[in-house]
Amino acid sequence: MIALLVRDLRLAVRAGGGFGLGLAFFLIVTTLVPFGVGPEGGILARIAPGILWLGALLACLLSLDRIFALDWEDGSLDLLATAPVPMEAVVAMKAASHWLTTGLPLTLAAPVFGILLNLPAEGFTWLTLSLALGTPALSMIGAFGAALTVGLKRGGLLLSLLVLPLYVPTLIYGAEAARRGAEELSASTPLLLLVGITFATIALLPFAAAAAIRVNLR
Amino acid sequence: MIALLVRDLRLAVRAGGGFGLGLAFFLIVTTLVPFGVGPEGGILARIAPGILWLGALLACLLSLDRIFALDWEDGSLDLLATAPVPMEAVVAMKAASHWLTTGLPLTLAAPVFGILLNLPAEGFTWLTLSLALGTPALSMIGAFGAALTVGLKRGGLLLSLLVLPLYVPTLIYGAEAARRGAEELSASTPLLLLVGITFATIALLPFAAAAAIRVNLR
Amino acid sequence: MVELGKYAGTVLGAYGATVVLLVGLVAITLWRGKRVRRALEAQEKRMARNG
């Protein structure tokens, strides 16, 4: 089990990918936004929390296909399926390593990007908090989507198409919490709901994902 | 040459991918934005052109890795390289088919999504125009990025890291044109600059991309 | 000692950040340089010894 986690982390690092790139993408999205919507600080500040959450979400999204696709292509998914490890555990581990290489760095870096979008000072703690609580759900849901689309060549777009609707609740509560924090309102309700979602997904989705994979392997 | 274009289009359609999915992603991003930044119509209208351009850009981005990666994996890129067609032409065709399956549908659909973000009525024509003139550049630049990262497993994130800075000028002029159009200012200057960039990329990048591919194949 | 006035924090912060970054860069450069040199010497010895 741990062996799987270690292997995936090692692969992520080897591939020169993992940690750095997710961050870089996040950075770039946040820098592109002003080019799109214009440089006025006021507007940027208003939309900052939402944009940052969107950026994190997309950074997750882009790295999703890595979760299973590679293992499928080189056949190791077949072999894992015949190995003495429950597929549920495999899924959980995969999601975990995805979070460690994407969600976690994003959470830690978010405040810096907050500055770029002149996010009001109050917002920072809440933003970080909501990301820390929300991104695990993103990874888990993403793993589920990846499981559904594994084996379809170039699942990429289909994957994001499937996953994005599932991301909506997480995004809403997460961004809401961050925004309320930035506007100095109480952000506890959305945060609680966020935590709820996260735990629910982590508890249930591995089974669904494992089932999907078994079907796809037939 | 045409054969290649036809094949790629056919693949895009077969794979259930191509047309539909880019659009769907675009749709979802534009629908997620209000969730992220909150529903106030005023702000939305202000940021609508920029967001739509960003959405189009990201929809392009997500499908970039498909341009060469698949042909690399199944070895047909090797075979194309030994075939009696110049690699530059291959690149151009690939970019063309990418635009036909991504940029074009996005352009045609953009006005519809404009409504979702209550884009002011004046904006529509300019938005469509700027997208029509700008998205070819996005596809061509993307093809160049894909050529650089072909053969790297999971090029995905690295690809976007390389490509997004290159997208900056296109995005700025495109979004600027759309925004000025929406605010009833003259949008001709940014449009002209946009056209310039598009033609320049189409004229020059195929050679750079072809060189990169040849290097990657050795 | 210089008199920085009410901007002391700003100026010191700027210089501090710079010094940290530069020292870090130099340190990394030297460290990696030494490591690679060691490795190369070892490798050359080994290969000189056995063919």
Add this chain to the structure above:
Amino acid sequence: MSNPPSHALPVESGPMDLIVTDLAVARGGIPVLEGVGFTLTAGRALILRGPNGIGKTTLLRTIAGLQPPLSGKISAPAEAIAYAAHADGLKATLTVTENLRFWAAIYGTGDITPALSAMNLLGLANRPAQALSAGQKRRLGLARLLVTGRPLWLLDEPTVSLDTDSVALFGQAVAGHLARGGAALIATHIELGLPSTEVLDLSPHRARADAPAPGGFDEAFA
């Protein structure tokens, strides 16, 4: 999970015959083979023969439990099967050792050096898998079998792109496995020259596409 004694290339003991009775398998919804039946006992190897596309891979995948059989039954001891497919499941960026270690860890077996030496990979031990030639990759893929410590091997064209020496090497590995009381079910087109093997030709078992009962829509829609 099985934790075998850690002497080289461990193999579980216990009754481990693979008994397949009147099996029918389908691929992509199309029946491919039917009426396949055989018994594979410890210490013996069974060679699956048959023209391309007869259904060897499908059969092996079914026995490995990757896809359900159409009909018939497969009785194999639990946790006894190790499956080696057309693809080797190697990670291009990991070294030979790391690749093997991983599988050893997954199967909870110990030391990987016997496998490395058995497949003559010691020289390549810390070369990334992407820097291996076709045959070297294949050898690594076979070394994987040795670290599973599973008694029952299902091999799908194991000798693809191996040179003659490597084929011999592989033959020894299988022979050793049989000698230690293992068993092997091998789909191949070439001669392996193994001891104590039967051969099962699948050609007679090709599924007849018999005309559907007119107007009769039964469960299988045919």
Add this chain to the structure above:
Amino acid sequence: MSNPPSHALPVESGPMDLIVTDLAVARGGIPVLEGVGFTLTAGRALILRGPNGIGKTTLLRTIAGLQPPLSGKISAPAEAIAYAAHADGLKATLTVTENLRFWAAIYGTGDITPALSAMNLLGLANRPAQALSAGQKRRLGLARLLVTGRPLWLLDEPTVSLDTDSVALFGQAVAGHLARGGAALIATHIELGLPSTEVLDLSPHRARADAPAPGGFDEAFA
């Protein structure tokens, strides 16, 4: 571009000897083979032999022009080479016919049915490539060669996962190609039983790794 007459399996005419002199090739920056030299004339086939990892694939890729040689020279007629790699370059979602048509169009040759029948694929003509078995895929990959209309074939382990009948089929195809004045350079580990073939064993050409001059930094860094 070459547009040959459209009679079955066309082959260009003209002087088309492949002459390789004192060639050295590298893979991943490492010299692999050196001093390779041979001449391949119309109507003949040359078999490359050598243990796994000696450098057959690298050599073929170099001759195909996919990578530059370290030293030595390759003189081949322009637009004469058709290369078939380990991978077949098939599109999983396209049918057999579509896959072949595409390559025929790229090479500007005409009709594909001769190729299909030669590789006994007519029965599978409009099955998507992903629904083919390993051997059927391989046969399709070989049919590609026939539609290139190129006289000089470079084949990398063409018979991988082919059954005996298919191997025979392939043998006939190559023989026919030679008879029509084509030539073939084939890396393989098994016997093909072709007419008029020489064999080139690469083992003696393995690049020696001589001890580096200490502190010697020439352009090659070694």
Add this chain to the structure above:
Amino acid sequence: MSIWEYANPKKFMETSDRVLPWVAVLTALTLVTGLVWGFFFTPEDYKQGSTVKIIFIHVPAAMMAINAWAMMLVTSLIWIVRRHHVSALAAKAAAPVGVTMTLIALFTGAIWGQPMWGTWWAWDPRLTSFLILFLFYLGYIALWEAVENPDTAADLTSVLCLVGSVFAILSRYAVNFWNQGLHQGASLSLDAEENISDAYWYPLLLCMAGFVLLFLTLVLVRTRTEIRARRLKALEARERMA
């Protein structure tokens, strides 16, 4: 003898080995005197107060950030045209230094902006284009890291550097077009008359010289390291083959 002789690794190692100590010492002297002078012995500006002192790191860093990329561009071209490994490796060695310089300019600028403009960050053209430059550096370095085979990496990064440079310039104009900012224009011209007063001018010059030398030293050291690493890789490969 032509200057290309120095592009031979062996020659380069010998020469750099000889000059390096001197350059290093010179760097230390210039940089220290420049910074000390700038930090301790310059008057306060009447409106910017003591924050003017930041200029002594901010401007040189900004300058070097740009020049480093220029140098990478040149070396990349040399690699593409003449295939001298050293110049490719020099480009690789320069990138991290350039990125650090960019970061310094960004940091000091941001810190400076807080009192001057009342904000850490504004989407001012110059700031923005620096951010973009930073992104280009990131991509360039990431590509070097991602590619296994050193020659392939050199080629790909060179192509990226060329194309990137063009687009960097395009972006600069685009950004100017997009937003006219609050950052002071280039006020450094050769004659110091219609310029910031000599009191700042001379230490600034000294600091600039210091930063140039620092860049030179670091790039020399790092290039030597890269060459060694490259040779190490080649030797290990040979050992494996044997």
